[in-house]
Amino acid sequence: MIQKPKGTYDVYQEKGRKILYLENIIASLMEYYNIDYVRTPIFEASELFHRGVGETTDIVSKETYDFLDRGNRNMTLRPENTAGVVRSYIENKMYGEANQPIKTWYYGPMYRYERPQSGRFREFYQFGVEIFGSNDPALDAEIISIPVNFYKLLGLKGIKVNINSLGDSESRENYRQALLNYFKPHLNCLCEDCQRRYEKNPLRILDCKFDANLDIIKKAPRILDYLNETSKNHFLNVQKYLKAMNIDFEINPNIVRGLDYYTHTVFEVEADIKGFGSQNVLCGGGRYNNLVENIGGPSTPGVGFALGLERLLSALEFENIKLIEEKSLDLYVIPMSENEKEYASSITNGLRMSGFKIDIDYMNRNIKSNFKQSERLNAKFIAIIGEEEINNNYLTIKNNKTKQEYKVKIEEIIDFLDEHLDHDDDCNCGHHE
RNA sequence: GCGCAGUUGGUGAAGUGGUUAACACGGUGGAUUGUGGUUCCAUUAUUCAUGGGUUCGAUUCCCAUACCGCGCCCCA
Numbered sequence: 001m002i003q004k005p006k007g008t009y010d011v012y013q014e015k016g017r018k019i020l021y022l023e024n025i026i027a028s029l030m031e032y033y034n035i036d037y038v039r040t041p042i043f044e045a046s047e048l049f050h051r052g053v054g055e056t057t058d059i060v061s062k063e064t065y066d067f068l069d070r071g072n073r074n075m076t077l078r079p080e081n082t083a084g085v086v087r088s089y090i091e092n093k094m095y096g097e098a099n100q101p102i103k104t105w106y107y108g109p110m111y112r113y114e115r116p117q118s119g120r121f122r123e124f125y126q127f128g129v130e131i132f133g134s135n136d137p138a139l140d141a142e143i144i145s146i147p148v149n150f151y152k153l154l155g156l157k158g159i160k161v162n163i164n165s166l167g168d169s170e171s172r173e174n175y176r177q178a179l180l181n182y183f184k185p186h187l188n189c190l191c192e193d194c195q196r197r198y199e200k201n202p203l204r205i206l207d208c209k210f211d212a213n214l215d216i217i218k219k220a221p222r223i224l225d226y227l228n229e230t231s232k233n234h235f236l237n238v239q240k241y242l243k244a245m246n247i248d249f250e251i252n253p254n255i256v257r258g259l260d261y262y263t264h265t266v267f268e269v270e271a272d273i274k275g276f277g278s279q280n281v282l283c284g285g286g287r288y289n290n291l292v293e294n295i296g297g298p299s300t301p302g303v304g305f306a307l308g309l310e311r312l313l314s315a316l317e318f319e320n321i322k323l324i325e326e327k328s329l330d331l332y333v334i335p336m337s338e339n340e341k342e343y344a345s346s347i348t349n350g351l352r353m354s355g356f357k358i359d360i361d362y363m364n365r366n367i368k369s370n371f372k373q374s375e376r377l378n379a380k381f382i383a384i385i386g387e388e389e390i391n392n393n394y395l396t397i398k399n400n401k402t403k404q405e406y407k408v409k410i411e412e413i414i415d416f417l418d419e420h421l422d423h424d425d426d427c428n429c430g431h432h433e
Numbered sequence: 434g435c436g437c438a439g440u441u442g443g444u445g446a447a448g449u450g451g452u453u454a455a456c457a458c459g460g461u462g463g464a465u466u467g468u469g470g471u472u473c474c475a476u477u478a479u480u481c482a483u484g485g486g487u488u489c490g491a492u493u494c495c496c497a498u499a500c501c502g503c504g505c506c507c508c509a
Binding site: 003004006057058059062063079080110112114115116117118119120121124125126127128193196204209210257259268277278279281282283284306307308309310311312334336363365366367368369370371372373374375382384386387388396398403405 | 467
């Protein structure tokens with residue numbers, strides 16, 4: 001048996017409908033924000049991610065799907081989409097457009113070679129927004145508002161917004177030095193992972209679950225004390241706008257993010273749901289004012305976020321949020337025998353083109369099984385087509401709920417269905433029978 | 434990359450070193466030759482992830498591989 005690759009999954013039936021529904025919500029939400037859709041290739045030159053995401057990040061150093069194409073070019077399946085969107089922004093010279101800032105959203109699969117576990121796949125889908133050309137702190141707040149509003153729209157309750165600031169390059173570098181100096185004499189008190197972090201990304205030490213209770217960690221210098229005046233003001237303003245939008249947040253100085261490109265605001269939205277597993281960060285993002293320049297464009301500020309669809313779906317499931325209604329049909333067509341199938345096909349096709357949801361038996365079931373099938377399909381009406389119906393130009397249509405039967409003339413079927421389907425079955429207003 | 438636990442039909446699953454692999458749901462056919470959702474009957478895994486090994490014999494024991502699940506690292 002050929003199996004699907006590790007860490008991937010198939011989408012079908014119920015799950016497929018759910019995902020299509022979410023995709024529609026995303027697209028219409030983005031219209032409200034006046035954000036344009038952007039789509040970039042699933043693979044890019046490997047160098048893009050090395051320069052964009054950062055050579056030293058785990059994502060690039062050990063999690064990418066790399067391959068050599070037939071022209072011996074180094075290619076990588078995108079592990080995230082920010083670098084790709086920035087490349088597209090530069091390559092298409094969007095920085096020159098009149099319409100600034102440039103607001104873009106994307107949705108699609110990302111690839112990371114990791115051990116799968118709860119809420120983590122090798123192929124996973126992200127919805128994200130990237131906005132270029134403005135350093136306005138109000139925009140940082142707008143970015144944070146998108147996932148918050150999206151989750152709210154879906155009815156997801158247990159979410160928590162954590163924000164922090166890494167400051168501009170100057171502040172960030174000062175702080176890094178301070179941390180290195182601070183931890184140097186205590187290195188052997190830290191766990192193995194943290195000793196490695198000391199070399200690679202000292203900010204991460206603060207985030208360690210293992211060492212979290214050590215005094216050295218608790219008393220470590222705090223980034224917020226190292227922000228210069230500009231960075232401090234930016235961060236205060238972001239908070240001001242968040243409050244104006246009524247978005248609850250917490251300042252968490254330990255959020256540093258694993259991607260190298262962040263400056264100023266960084267944030268995470270986590271599922272604050274008891275028992276929800278360890279992969280509880282549903283969304284992450286922040287400002288990246290140096291990224292466009294690093295990738296080779298003009299110095300341009302940017303800010304964005306990405307959220308994972310799989311984690312969102314499992315959070316919704318965990319909170320018992322249904323999203324979609326049960327599938328249903330307007331009419332299920334039952335030909336009595338082989339002789340009526342041609343006629344039944346013609347009726348079915350006509351009604352579909354008139355906007356009804358119709359299906360018909362293709363298993364040549366006996367009538368009893370077909371009635372069962374109509375229930376499985378949640379059909380509101382059943383049409384039985386036999387010799388008598390064909391000869392006399394009518395259909396026997398049965399309301400699957402009330403069991404009432406009607407003989408409906410062929411030319412009146414559309415009117416009949418219109419009339420009976422408009423009024424929902426559980427409407428008790430008494431205006432119609 | 435590391436650690437732990439799993440893998441039996443369409444589904445949920447029980448089970449044992451030895452030729453019938455329980456039970457339930459679902460599916461199909463019938464009792465009812467054009468009206469079901471109840472009931473009853475029949476049928477539904479030559480096979481227990483894959484490949485090796487031990488054995489007279491393995492789905493059951495051992496090893497390897499694959500995949501799934503959970504955790505670490507990291508991230509969405």
